[in-house]
Amino acid sequence: MADWDPSKPILEIENLSISFFTRLREIPAVMDFSCTVMPGEAMGLVGESGCGKSTVALAVMRDLGKTGRITGGAIRFKGRDLTTMSEEELRKLRGSEIAMIYQEPMASLNPAMKIGAQLAEVPMIHQGMAKAQAWALARQIVADVRLPDPDRILQAYPHQLSGGQQQRIVIAMALMAKPALLILDEPTTALDVTVEAGIVDLVKDLGHKYGTSMLFISHNLGLVLDVCDRICVMYSGEAVETGNVAQVFTEMRHPYTQALFRSIPLPGADKNARPLVSIPGNFPLPHERPPGCNFGPRCDYFEKGRCDAHEIAMEPVPGTDRHATRCLKWDEIDWSAPPRAQKIREKAPMGKVVLKMEDLQKYYSVSTGAFGGGVTKVVKANETLSFEAHEGETLAIVGESGCGKSTFAKVLMGLETATAGSIMLFDENVQSTPIQKRGADTVSKVQMVFQNPFDTLNPSMTVGRQIIRALEIFGKGDSDADRKRMMLDLLDLVKLPRAFADRMPRQLSGGQKQRVGIARAFAGGAKVVVADEPVSALDVSVQAAVTDLLMDIQRENKTTLLFISHDLSIVRYLSDRVMVMYLGHVVEMGTTDQVFAPPYHPYTEALLSAVPIADPHVTRKRIVLEGDIPSAMNPPPGCPFQTRCRWKSHVPGGLCEREMPPVQKLAGGHQIKCHLSAEELASMEPVIKIAAE
């Protein structure tokens, strides 16, 4: 590499085209993609699923599998073309010069090899290092990625570590040979938000420390703003806009980028006054791309005969720092115009109490140890849960994995019975009535929308049949014809074409499946709907549409919506009240304004700080929590949050480690479960500040 000049780009991708070949046809995955990464620079690659961003990363590693092939263009790493390199040359480069970090940390570590051996392998291959030396280096790097007790970790197997720790090991592995380029493919998507914040910090610091260039792939615009210097937005296999992060975020010059930003809930968005604008239509399938501009059919500025006439090339925006866009009309569009006028909706009035929980407890007994016969432990999934939900209200339940929100949903639905406490549903006490014993009427009034769109529908039954079955079991309709008509009405309600009734679920996109799921939930005229992360698995542009649909139906039917989510942005956007849970406890509850403004519970504060926000005008206070979420099997004594709380030293006498904090009732029904004194709470500063525009 002696002939490489450090002032030249480290990675240069030029007009790269990649196709996958099936038996039937060639499917182009990436077309005419160019981007440049300078030494020490972090380049963010952003786009929705299927846009080809991961394919680009794998092409850089030259690991496209048997069916994928680079059909044109060049990838130059330090001036050498990767596309023409031999397997042996590539092998020398992989791991030593270019390293990769993946989405699923558990899957990317060998389950049958000790961590130390997996780490030490890298310098042993590339530098011919002796085993003892390599292990010593591994120990040092493990300490570098801020893992406690490196010696124990080196001797451990991957499954003995938590998700966050595993991802740190994957990062350590990538850094073992001090690579010049690091490719990160959605490195935090599988992790909890507070854990993610720690990983993001680590990646940024290590990037600076080792001077590594980064190619950061993510669907999360906020995360890219946090980590990257430059950004490249991809749509349907093409780069549509590239440039400096701040510039692209504030002065975007491509309609897709603009539409993307308008569809994500930034602070300040409001479901009634300033609703989100979803992108109409669907992502084109790779073999059904339109002529000309790929985004054309969904674009507000589309001009027939011009935008769909011929292929459009990247065009630099003059007077900027390498800012370019793939739009013919970029200098004609008025970029500062406000979004199309949206129907401003009245805030629905809240009605009477329909659901009331009091001191609900749900304990599980679990026998520990894989071979049974271990000690039986009690897992406290829910602890003294009390709240009321009104007609037409949206109550958000926020928390990370293991906080007990799913258990809560199961108990409410009657899939599990509560250990203690009461659930009043329309003046009917249901806490100890399992679902089989509930009447069809009660059952149809409480329904659920599930998280995973690929799992929510039975793959071997038509869409129409599944909705009709819900109608049958709820006792709706008098005849088959009657129910068929009701089913078609429900499809109208969720804005799906009636022809979808005869389709199989596999022919639908994720968002469409989720709509069917919503139609099925409302088949019996549900009054209370539990939505368990209904949009978290969907792409950003689809999320807005599905969320709005849910809101519309709710407004019409005066449904009570219990919205379970870990995503505070969307919670802030749509909920009336918020309940924050941690390890089975409700740590804070109040109206949305109360929860999102100080005083906070220390956990809420950290959670707010951890959520990346895709708006350069917003400044956040960085609060990075130490360690991982404790296991619900083995909760810490005293306050559940005490192991990670940064306010713990403000409470005298180690009270947090000994006693469960009381629920403090503040003004306006705001509740916080914390030992901090009222003065301390009052002294808290807001985490998020929006700079004046």
Place this chain on the structure above:
Amino acid sequence: MLSFVLRRIGVMILTALVLTFLVFSLTNLPPNLEKLAKSEASARMTDDQVDSWLAGNGFGRPMLIRYGEWLGVAPGWVITAEDGTTRGRCLTQGLTVETAPRFCGLLQGNWGWSTVFKQPVDQVLGRSLGHTSWLMLWVMIVMVPTALILGVLSGMREGSRTDRVLSTFAIASTATPEYVSGVIFIALFASATAGISPLLAEMGWISGKTLFQGTATSAMDKITFWNFALPVLTIALYGIGYIARMTRASMTEVMTQQYIRTARLKGVSFRNVVMKHALRNALIAPFTVIMLQFPWLLNGVVIVETLFNYKGFGWTLVQAAGNNDIQLLLACSVVAVFVVLVTQLISDIGYVFLNPRIRLS
């Protein structure tokens, strides 16, 4: 770990008890006993005579008690006949009621008397198991390495030419039960009129009439390649295909895992990806399969020993079953069940041991 092993052993003993009781009741059905009485005493007995003969020989009592006696947990029967002679289960070789032990069943080492071989069952069984263990040893030596190598080679690069050829071979061999492959092998290699032997003899390449010997009777005295290759190959062939397919499936699955990609993109060479990263994970599943192959191998043993006239365990089992030799058949069943259960236990424990994900959680 220890409690897991103990629990597994507990379940195993329970299974063994239930199975042996089932075998005991199925071999001691009234028609079997009637046949026994007629063959032991006189073929022209009336029904009443049969009943009294059975009663006089301890067969008249409830099934469960007889099972207990046979197992050695209930005291053996003692019956004093009308003519004053006292006979009993434990009164053998001049022992009297006073000197004989109270219990004389399986647990005391008393396996009974074989009516076919006119010998104590344990002697018959010991001799035949000795023969069979040689057969099994060679089968294992041939089968396991071949199968694993075939499986790993074809699973290493899914869809390649090697994979296609080896997979086709594996499918064909699982479609060939022992009684088919044995017949084909004999016709091809051990027939003086068909196959390749006449050709070879004509060309003067072999001194005898056939290339291999069509029976393995002589192998009971001295095992040679010529008398033992065909029976070993016949049993091994079916197992090879099955284990190779399992290994292939497990190997292809492992090769698509993310951690294999991680290793590849770390710069590990393909050879080392296979040897260091894939192999250990890929061999966990086939290990279980190899162990669970034993019940089927037992099948193969019975067929092959019958086909090649090799007087081992399988041959003995057929003789016992065909000639209503109740004690011998029971003993054979005990051995078979024991072998199966022990291999299952080893497979369970081995699986846990090989898989750190389970071992250490």
Place this chain on the structure above:
Amino acid sequence: MDPLSWPALLGHAAWRLLPVWIALAATFALSIGFKRRLGLYGRLFESNVGMIGLGIVLFWVFTAIFATQIITFDPLAQLSGMKNALPGSPLKTPVEGAYSHYLFGGDSLARDVFSRMVMGAREVLKIAPAATLFAFMVGVTLGLPAGYFGGKLDTSLSFLANLVLAFPVILLFYLLVTPEIVQTGLPMYFAAVLFLFPILFFAILFNARYKTDPPRRNLYVGLTLALGLWAYAGLAFNADPTGIFAMSPNLLNVFVSVVFVNSPGVFRIVRGLVMDIKARDYVAAGQTRGESPWYIMLWEILPNARGPLIVDFCLRIGYTTILLGTLGFFGLGVSPESPDWGSTIDDGRKLLAIFPHPALVPAIALMSLVLGLNLLADGLREESLKD
């Protein structure tokens, strides 16, 4: 008349099998023509392995169907002078109007090997698929609740399944398929239990589906019970007044034993699949709208487990064929004259070193059928994974 040369005798045999070739060609032409509309079966024609497998299996199926047209002699007839005749031998004493040659030679009792092979296909295909189907009914009906409910039910059912699986098959056959067992009536009790499962399965299936519509439910469940119990009485107790459903005691014994041996394997597969599928959201969706457990098992879970089950079904028919051959090989259960392949191999093996053809022909026939089934299963697996 002269003996036939090898090419000539193969040509003659192929000519005798003409109905089979016509049927095969018609099936393939139709299937390939409409393969886009035939779902998984149609996609089978995309894979070479699957097509070859299906071809072999259909060859034997059609051979079994047209057996009476194909055979050249009565499979039980012994013609003088034809003992151990070599393939292609002409009849010693030609009979007017009868076929002139023993195409694949004669066996040790001077019977025609070719005709016995063809009739053997019918014997095997009469039992193997039906027995496998019954084993599936038993395995599915027990495996579904075991996997779905788990707990004590699962523990005890799994213990029973492992009990049967721990038994060496050959030993089980030597204990179960004997004349003495037939005398005790034990097979009938076995049949009484095992044959109940299909009726149970369909009754529950319709009841769960049409519970919301009682008139239709009563019709379907009623029909199932009427038909089922009629067949049940005939098959298990030989008590069908019309005589349509009947099985000889020997056949019943073989059938029941094969079902009994196969069911635990099916049980284990179904149980594993259910435990996997029950974690899906659509199962939870069914639960939250108050569906009965049996509806969820039979209508939400089972259809989504069909891929692996169809593959296993094909493999298991092959396995059952091997088991039936094993029974024949040891002369268990079947009548001594039966032309089934296992017994024919057993008959032929005594003179194997001198006259290999009487054993070799059924051996290759059996192997090819099982191979076809295995290839078919492989093709199905490959295509069903492509979704």
